[in-house]
Amino acid sequence: MKPIFQCQLVNDPFGDPALYVEFLFQKRAILFDLGDIHALSPRKLLRLSHIFVSHTHMDHFYGFDYLLRVCLGRAMTLHLYGPPGFIDNIEHRLGGYTWNLVENYVDELVFIAHEWGGGNRMQRARFPCRRAFDREPLPDAEVLEGALLDEHELRVRATVLDHKIPCLAFVLEESQHINIWKNRLEREGLPKGPWLQALKLAILQGKDDNYPIEVNWRDAEEEHVRRFTLGELKRSILRIVPGMRIGYVVDALYCPANVLRLEKLLKGVDWLYIEAGFTHEEAETAARKYHLTATQAGRIARRVDAKRMVPFHFSSRYQDRAEILVKEAKAAFMAIDKETG
Template sequence: MRLRLPFRYLEPTIFSGLLDDPLLLARIRPLGRSILIDCGQIHHLAKRVVKSLDAVFVSHAHMDHFMGVETLTRNVHISPRTVDLYGPPGIAEKMTHKLAGYDWNLREAFWGSYRVHEVGPETIASHLLSGPEGFACRHLEERPRRDRTIYRNGYLTVEAEMCDHKIPVLAFKLTERPAFAVDEAELAARGLVKGPWLATLKKKFCEGALDGAPVTILRRCGDGVAQERIGDGAALYREIRRRHDPASIGYVTDIAFSEANLETIRNLMRGVTLLVCECSYLAEDRERARKSAHLCTTDVNTILKELRPAYFVPMHLSKNYLGLSGLLYRQLEVPPGTTLLRLPEHVTPRPLLPGEVGRI
């Protein structure tokens, strides 16, 4: 499912159906690269899609969120680059054990590697699984977490917080970098005249070099226009920028309905544009949801009422409801201002039956 949403840099695509293993791919248009949220079954992703991945974010190591690592490795291991993988504490050891189950005696010096980051409440521990060394794990560093951000590039940041699913589970929020935007009313109020200086200001903004950068502007002076040198481009931009909230994507799966989890989601997802959230059970199976530490429709309705995202996609419905997905949508209470986006029940190809293939 491809979503046409108000993103400037990100192109989110859900490569799974309502009942399939959840897979959210975010393509970063200016880079032509992608990041993947969760890594269950990914055999149906085109090879060029898998090869576009710079980073993979794994919520937790249950099979339906983590079993695709072998497929990922098969597609990228002979590329001479490093893929970053983020997950909860213990993910590096699990990656090491998964890949140690294979023989790598034909490895080459040009093979790619994984840089695995274990995201804890207070620290991030990084490890290198080196392809040329048969994906042997080597500890790199452990650094303190100063905020929620765990990954960034020139066009987005990824934040993460820990939730409870009877094991630690990460919830993620992807936020686009604020775009350069000027308020023409503020320009006029300050007597500023449009000119090449705005292009210079934008270039420095995009390069992250505005702080302390001098800029020569044009300002009205009587009946004419005069040049004026400003010593700090960042201070100038703060005065004339047009205020807007950057678009964002929230991803929540496999969490218990508890006050602690709700508080975490409330703080992390505040102002989110697109919320992609599990809804594993219908309201009548609330107790099953409680026992398995999942959400049911009434739980999701509570979250929607508090967050009020612009768009909402329910996912990860239990396969017990095959053919009954209409009941889910009837039980969801989407608040005013939120658009509900529907997934088909399945996207991944169904298994073949013996009678559908040629006989020997």
């Protein structure tokens, strides 16, 4: 079964981080981190609906200005998420420009900024272009199980890591795939129709197995009505498979608390994009800067049982030697021995 989205690191592993996730059946995309995004065409940027920023160190956030430049004057609402202090960061970036002619813009760009530091509340504020991006408070949103975004088809959950400041790691989770066995539908004598969408929705909404589903249709002779429970239909005509899960981890200290949080968030992910900034020889430098080495990245990938790992966010000191970081991360990921440190 094809996943509903496709991921692309915007730059090579030395470029400032940005992971672009495109939805295959909609003109929509989401982005993890706002590093160097110049390689994304305006067409791609204009598809963005939600952007998740791990933290606002410059290399993860300076793309905000380019995004603003491309989206200004467009009818767009962009949701941005980040760690504590993020709403102020957005306000200050927007405050760096002069906005005396925007009140007459027909198409309005609006930013909705969300800031989360763990727990079950998320602060929010609105920045509408026509009001010169003045900050307007919004009521807090509720966050369950770290889910910053929760839609029928996907969720984005986060955890807070120690990078000497709070830094968010994310997992994008596609909802389960619900496939209908066409031959079984025929065998049961049931027609195709809008009721199948209602059936899928009931599953995505987490209705229990006793939830009633009614199927109505009319053929040449008569009107038909049949009633089922959700559980019956699950057994007879559906195949439900788990959706794809993608982890995104950047700047973090390698310490037990961080590893534990990542394990909780990312267990069994299909793809793990993870920073591998330094060789393990330079573990001391990495720790001083609150970053991961390639070996530590590989160990984390193994610890969370990732199916595949993509190491990136390499320090520029390895510019001509990217392969040593890739090799090192891979070796730790594939290692059979128990982790020792």
